[in-house]
Amino acid sequence: MTLPDAMRLTQMLLALALLQQSLEHLRGFRDERALFLARAVLCVLVLVGVASPWPLTAMAALSLLILHRFQGPYNGGSDRMGLLSLWCLTLASLAPSTPLKELFFGYLGAQLVLSYFISGWVKVVNPEWRSGRALRDVFQFSAYPVAESLRALAEQPRLLTVMSWAVMGFELAFPLAMLTKPTLIAALVVAGTFHLANACLFGLNRFFWTWLSVYPAILWLQSRLIP
Amino acid sequence: MPNPLQLLLPALIPSWNFFDVIAPSPRVEFAVTSSAEAAPEAWREFRPRPHRLTPGTMAARMLWNPRWNESLFLVSCAERLIDNPTAHSEDEIFKRIAADLARGAETAEGWLSFRLVFVAREDQAILREVLFEASPRALAEIDVR
Numbered sequence: 001m002t003l004p005d006a007m008r009l010t011q012m013l014l015a016l017a018l019l020q021q022s023l024e025h026l027r028g029f030r031d032e033r034a035l036f037l038a039r040a041v042l043c044v045l046v047l048v049g050v051a052s053p054w055p056l057t058a059m060a061a062l063s064l065l066i067l068h069r070f071q072g073p074y075n076g077g078s079d080r081m082g083l084l085s086l087w088c089l090t091l092a093s094l095a096p097s098t099p100l101k102e103l104f105f106g107y108l109g110a111q112l113v114l115s116y117f118i119s120g121w122v123k124v125v126n127p128e129w130r131s132g133r134a135l136r137d138v139f140q141f142s143a144y145p146v147a148e149s150l151r152a153l154a155e156q157p158r159l160l161t162v163m164s165w166a167v168m169g170f171e172l173a174f175p176l177a178m179l180t181k182p183t184l185i186a187a188l189v190v191a192g193t194f195h196l197a198n199a200c201l202f203g204l205n206r207f208f209w210t211w212l213s214v215y216p217a218i219l220w221l222q223s224r225l226i227p
Numbered sequence: 228m229p230n231p232l233q234l235l236l237p238a239l240i241p242s243w244n245f246f247d248v249i250a251p252s253p254r255v256e257f258a259v260t261s262s263a264e265a266a267p268e269a270w271r272e273f274r275p276r277p278h279r280l281t282p283g284t285m286a287a288r289m290l291w292n293p294r295w296n297e298s299l300f301l302v303s304c305a306e307r308l309i310d311n312p313t314a315h316s317e318d319e320i321f322k323r324i325a326a327d328l329a330r331g332a333e334t335a336e337g338w339l340s341f342r343l344v345f346v347a348r349e350d351q352a353i354l355r356e357v358l359f360e361a362s363p364r365a366l367a368e369i370d371v372r
Contacts, residue, residue: 024293029322030372064231071315072234072307074300077245083238115243122247137249141346141353143302146288146295147280200285203295 006220007092007105011046011056013213014085018059019043020209021082035066053093060090078206084111085214102224109221112214113175116191120171129168132161144202167194184222188215228313251347251356253305257324259337263363267340273324274298297323305343308359317361325369338363 001009022043025036039062045055063083066074073079085108092104123129128137139145140154153160170190177187192215195208255274258267274294288295301323304316320341328335342360346353 020290024291024296027293028297029326064235067231067234070300070319071228071313072303073238074303075296076299076303077243080238080241083235084241087235087239111241111243115241118243119245122244126247128249134246134249137348138246141348142249142252143254143299145276146285147277149279199289200282203288203292203299205289205292206296208289 001216001220001223003098003101003105003220003224006216007089007101008049009216010085010105010108010213011089011093013216014082014089014210015043015046017206017209017213018082018086019047021206031069035062035069038062039066053090056086056090056093060086063087075206078204078210081115081210081214082206084108085210085217088217105217106221106224108214109217112211112218113178115211116171116174120168120174123164124168124172129164132157132164135160135164144204146201146203150201170194178218178222179226181219181222184219188218228315250306251345253302253309254344254346254355255301255305255320255324255341256344257339257341259328259335259339259366260363261337263338263365265338267342267363270342273301273341274327305359308343309345321361321364321369322371325366326371328366329371335366337366339366339369340364 019040022036022040025032026040028036039059042055042059042062045051046059063086067083073083088104088108092101092108095101095104123134126134128134136154136157139151139160145151170187174187174191177183192208192212195204195211199205199208254272256270257273258270260267301320304319307313307316308320321339324341325335325339328339340361340363342357344355345358346355348354
């Protein structure tokens with residue numbers, strides 16, 4: 001995948017992810033509706049490819065107003081990845097030279113690798129994650145399970161220990177998948193399935209769409225680093 | 228109040244420490260009383276989760292999940308109220324409870340209070356502790372538009 005193709009595909013997928021989020025906000029309060037209606041229009045312009053890169057630039061500027069409105073990200077990590085992607089794509093689009101474009105877009109791909117590896121590292125150094133206790137806590141009392149019936153999974157300690165190690169092992173091994181294109185594609189399929197499970201069990205649908213939208217950046221980075 | 232660039236910085240240089248520790252988890256409870264002086268007694272959990280979700284509902288929520296995402300935002304507001312209290316977080320929780328009440332079948336009149344109950348595990352026991360209780364506000368004065 002060439003740099004322009006990868007950037008364009010990432011822009012389109014991000015625009016779709018942010019459009020989905022924006023439509024959800026149109027049922028909110030008046031000030032939210034105004035901000036997210038504007039963002040929805042900009043998402044459509046990015047999708048269509050009109051007046052590039054200005055709709056993307058306007059979305060980056062609008063993201064500051066949205067951050068101010070909610071005094072931070074609305075939905076934690078998924079919003080942060082959306083912001084990172086938006087600003088990297090904007091800077092890469094505005095950059096006057098190819099090396100600078102590669103730097104900003106490559107940074108996005110590198111952060112995606114780190115998002116998995118660091119998440120695995122901070123878990124594996126915690127004894128409660130290694131014993132499966134932390135994942136039991138997630139199901140037993142955290143705010144995330146979407147239904148009370150899912151809390152019964154906390155009574156399956158062996159299963160949760162296996163699941164904990166599967167998640168930590170996958171996240172820690174993710175950088176190795178960068179060695180070849182087939183291993184990276186296989187890892188992204190597994191990662192996408194992981195995000196899908198999180199969306200179903202914990203209602204984190206925004207994570208699924210936002211992380212998937214950045215996958216072209218990591219595919220491009222892999223081919224750039226190991227041609 | 229931090230400026231937007233300060234809020235943007237953690238997104239541009241992220242920490243990615245998702246779920247590193249499972250912290251005490253907030254639940255928002257609310258009560259409506261007839262006067263500001265009346266002590267709230269009948270606390271109700273705000274948006275209790277359903278007992279069960281069908282696979283179809285889970286699939287639909289992949290594309291349309293505003294209510295749950297709003298509930299997750301309230302979890303953030305609750306955590307902010309404990310870690311770094313601001314009027315913004317308190318206002319957001321009041322507005323979203325009042326908006327739900329205004330949409331509901333019951334008459335939304337009187338004074339609204341909310342409290343934050345944090346659920347945590349200590350050894351094998353699950354403990355609940357009230358860490359914040361907001362002063363009541365007149366429902367009629369909360370802008371829900």
